[in-house]
Amino acid sequence: MLALTACGADPAPGPVEQIIVREPGAAPAVAVAATEAPASTLIADGKAAFANCSACHSLEQGAANGVGPNLYGIVGKNAGGVAGFAYSDALEASGIVWTAAELDSFIADPAGKIPGTTMVAGAIADPSKRQAVIAYIESTTAN
Numbered sequence: 001m002l003a004l005t006a007c008g009a010d011p012a013p014g015p016v017e018q019i020i021v022r023e024p025g026a027a028p029a030v031a032v033a034a035t036e037a038p039a040s041t042l043i044a045d046g047k048a049a050f051a052n053c054s055a056c057h058s059l060e061q062g063a064a065n066g067v068g069p070n071l072y073g074i075v076g077k078n079a080g081g082v083a084g085f086a087y088s089d090a091l092e093a094s095g096i097v098w099t100a101a102e103l104d105s106f107i108a109d110p111a112g113k114i115p116g117t118t119m120v121a122g123a124i125a126d127p128s129k130r131q132a133v134i135a136y137i138e139s140t141t142a143n
């Protein structure tokens with residue numbers, strides 16, 4: 001009876017918890033703010049990096065396919081889904097859904113991810129550049 005009362009009614013843990021949680025929380029919050037570029041910078045970088053892609057791909061809604069398919073709205077689409085583009089059998093059979101993570105590994109090494117793809121150029125080795133390009137592609141679709 002004594003134990004039950006003490007357990008249910010004791011308000012002491014509150015302030016003690018606050019002191020413990022606040023201190024370690026402060027350092028990571030500062031670190032994240034310092035390393036993460038603002039979204040506008042990322043997208044501007046990605047727009048510049050899309051020069052690696054624009055020889056073959058348009059990002060404009062309704063624009064014609066080029067050497068590669070139009071990439072408007074590609075994030076979330078099934079691979080091989082752009083109308084009127086003659087894909088490789090390898091890409092059509094890949095079963096990929098173009099999430100940001102799938103785009104990232106494809107742009108890093110197209111033929112490594114999809115052996116037999118006809119995308120023979122445009123790979124970006126720098127991970128932060130890939131992240132920027134993907135953010136840019138996503139941003140044009142969201143507009």
Ligand code: HEC
Pocket residue numbers: 050052053054055056057067068069071074078079080081082086087088089090091092098103106107116117118119120121122123124133
């Ligand atoms: C030399 C031309 C060329 C360049 C440069 C190029 N691509 Fe491609 N891309 C292609 C071709 C061709 C395909 C179709 C591949 C296939 O069918 O196997 C393709 C396919 C794709 C697909 C799959 C589309 C779908 O509908 O499934 C994505 C995504 C893509 N490219 C993104 C990019 C990005 C992002 C860049 C720049 C970083 C880029 N590509 C650079 C020619 C290119």
